[in-house]
Amino acid sequence: MWFNNILETIGNTPLIKLNKITKELPCTVLAKVEYFNPGNSIKDRMAVKMLEEAEKAGKIKPGGTIIEGTSGNTGMGLALAAVIKGYKCIFATTDKQSKEKADILKAVGAEVIVCPTNVDPEDPRSYYSVAKRLTKEIPNSFHMNQYDNLANRQAHYENTGPELWEQTEGKITHLVIATGTGGTITGTGQYLKEKNKDIKVWAIDVYGSLLKKYFETGEVDMKQVHPYITEGIGEDFVPANYDMSVIDHFEQVTDKEGAVMARRISREEGIFVGYSSGTALQGLMQLKHELKKNDLVVVIFSDHGSRYVGKVYNDQWMMERGFFDVKTFKDIVNTRVSKRLVTVEPNQTVAEAVDLMRKYDIEHIPVIDAEGLVGAVSEGGLFQKIFNNPEINTSTISMVIEPAYPVVSYDTPVERLGSLITKGNGAVMAKDESGNLHIVTKYDVIQSMAK
Incomplete structure (x- = not known):
C-alpha cells in the first residue's frame, strides 16, 4: 500500500498511555499525539479542510495565494497543501512565536511576515489585520481565517472526534485540550457528546487570555488580556469557531507551568x-480531584517539540524568564563561606603550590600572571611528577604547568558544568x-546536585 501524496497521511494518529507523570491520578490517561501528522501538528487536519472548502466554493482558483494569520502550525498544514495543490502562501505571524516555526514555513516555500504581538486585533499592525489587508491587495488570494472559518471545527467533527471514539471503543470519559481558535475542542467535543452526552470536555487556557472569563460570564473583558508567552493557545477575542455549550470547564495555566510540564513530558514519557x-x-x-478510578481521559498533544528548541527546550531561555529552577555556577559560588580564589604565579615553586593545596584543602589551582589566566596545576598532575622526580619540588610552576581550565559564563547550568x-x-x-x-x-558539582 502507498499514498498518492503527503496529504493522505494526515490523521489516524496514535493514542499513547501516559505512565509516569500521571501515576498519581486514579484513572487512565491517554495522549493523542498529533505530531505524527506530516506537518507535525493537529492543525494539518483543519488546514486541508479549509482549503478544500474554499476550492469548492470557488473562493480560490488554481495558482492563487493562500493568506493566513498563524502561530505557525496552521501555516505548516496550509503550506504542505499548497505544495501539493500548486498555490502560493503568505503567512502573517507574531514576534512571540519561535524562530523555528518561521524557518520551517520558509523551508516549504511560504513567505512569512512577522508582526508585533502586543497590539489590539484591530490594530493595522496586528497579524490579523495584516492578513486581511493582503487579501484585498493580492488578486486571486483567499484569507483562510482559521478563527472564524467554520471548516476548522468541521474538520475535527468529521475526523478527530470519530478517531477518538473508535480508538477508545467508546470508553472515553474526558477530553482535555489547550485551546486557541476553538476548532479542535468544539468539533471534537461536539461529535463525542453526540455519542455520549456525559463525556466531559475540559478547555485549558493560559493566563492573559480572555476565554475563561467569557466562558463563565459571556463577557468580553479586555481587562483579562495581558501579554503571555505560551504559543498557539489563548485569545484576546472570541473566535467564531467556539460553541461554549460543548465545553464543561475552562482551566487556566501559567506560562511557567506549561513550559516546565512540556519538558517533563519529553523527559519522563519520551514524547517530544x-x-x-x-x-x-x-x-x-x-483538575485531578475531579477524576475517578474508571475514567478514561484523552489529552491532545498538539505539536512537536522541535519547534521550541530555542525556547522551552533552551535552558538559558527558561532561566531568563524564571521558569527554570536550575543551579548554576553562580549558585555554587554563593554557597561557599569563602569566595577567595587561590592562585599561583608561574615563577612560584611546586612546593609552594603543594602547601596551598594542603592549607586550603583544594586540588586545583589556576596559574595567573600579569596578563591573566595562563594555566593550572592540580594535585593529580603534581603527584605523578613528584613521584617520578622528588627534586621537582624546587622547580617553578612554569616547568609543570597544565592547560588552563575552561572559562564559562557565570550563569552556566550545573548540568552543563558536569559535561x-x-x-x-x-x-x-x-x-x-x-x-x-x-x-x-567536580566535587563542587557533585555536592550541589546532592543538595
Missing part, C-alpha cells in the same frame, strides 16, 4: 511535545559581574 501540550497536561493535573569537567580537566572557571574569577571543581 510542544508548549501547548505541556499546558494541556498541566491543566489536567490541576565540561573531565579526567584531564578537573575544573572550570568563570568571571562574576565585577570581573573576579572563580573556580568550580
Whole structure:
C-alpha cells in the first residue's frame, strides 16, 4: 500500500498511555499525539479542510495565494497543501512565536511576515489585520481565517472526534485540550457528546487570555488580556469557531507551568511535545480531584517539540524568564563561606603550590600572571611528577604547568558544568559581574546536585 501524496497521511494518529507523570491520578490517561501528522501538528487536519472548502466554493482558483494569520502550525498544514495543490502562501505571524516555526514555513516555500504581538486585533499592525489587508491587495488570494472559518471545527467533527471514539471503543470519559481558535475542542467535543452526552470536555487556557472569563460570564473583558508567552493557545477575542455549550470547564495555566510540564513530558514519557501540550497536561493535573478510578481521559498533544528548541527546550531561555529552577555556577559560588580564589604565579615553586593545596584543602589551582589566566596545576598532575622526580619540588610552576581550565559564563547550568569537567580537566572557571574569577571543581558539582 502507498499514498498518492503527503496529504493522505494526515490523521489516524496514535493514542499513547501516559505512565509516569500521571501515576498519581486514579484513572487512565491517554495522549493523542498529533505530531505524527506530516506537518507535525493537529492543525494539518483543519488546514486541508479549509482549503478544500474554499476550492469548492470557488473562493480560490488554481495558482492563487493562500493568506493566513498563524502561530505557525496552521501555516505548516496550509503550506504542505499548497505544495501539493500548486498555490502560493503568505503567512502573517507574531514576534512571540519561535524562530523555528518561521524557518520551517520558509523551508516549504511560504513567505512569512512577522508582526508585533502586543497590539489590539484591530490594530493595522496586528497579524490579523495584516492578513486581511493582503487579501484585498493580492488578486486571486483567499484569507483562510482559521478563527472564524467554520471548516476548522468541521474538520475535527468529521475526523478527530470519530478517531477518538473508535480508538477508545467508546470508553472515553474526558477530553482535555489547550485551546486557541476553538476548532479542535468544539468539533471534537461536539461529535463525542453526540455519542455520549456525559463525556466531559475540559478547555485549558493560559493566563492573559480572555476565554475563561467569557466562558463563565459571556463577557468580553479586555481587562483579562495581558501579554503571555505560551504559543498557539489563548485569545484576546472570541473566535467564531467556539460553541461554549460543548465545553464543561475552562482551566487556566501559567506560562511557567506549561513550559516546565512540556519538558517533563519529553523527559519522563519520551514524547517530544510542544508548549501547548505541556499546558494541556498541566491543566489536567490541576483538575485531578475531579477524576475517578474508571475514567478514561484523552489529552491532545498538539505539536512537536522541535519547534521550541530555542525556547522551552533552551535552558538559558527558561532561566531568563524564571521558569527554570536550575543551579548554576553562580549558585555554587554563593554557597561557599569563602569566595577567595587561590592562585599561583608561574615563577612560584611546586612546593609552594603543594602547601596551598594542603592549607586550603583544594586540588586545583589556576596559574595567573600579569596578563591573566595562563594555566593550572592540580594535585593529580603534581603527584605523578613528584613521584617520578622528588627534586621537582624546587622547580617553578612554569616547568609543570597544565592547560588552563575552561572559562564559562557565570550563569552556566550545573548540568552543563558536569559535561565540561573531565579526567584531564578537573575544573572550570568563570568571571562574576565585577570581573573576579572563580573556580568550580567536580566535587563542587557533585555536592550541589546532592543538595
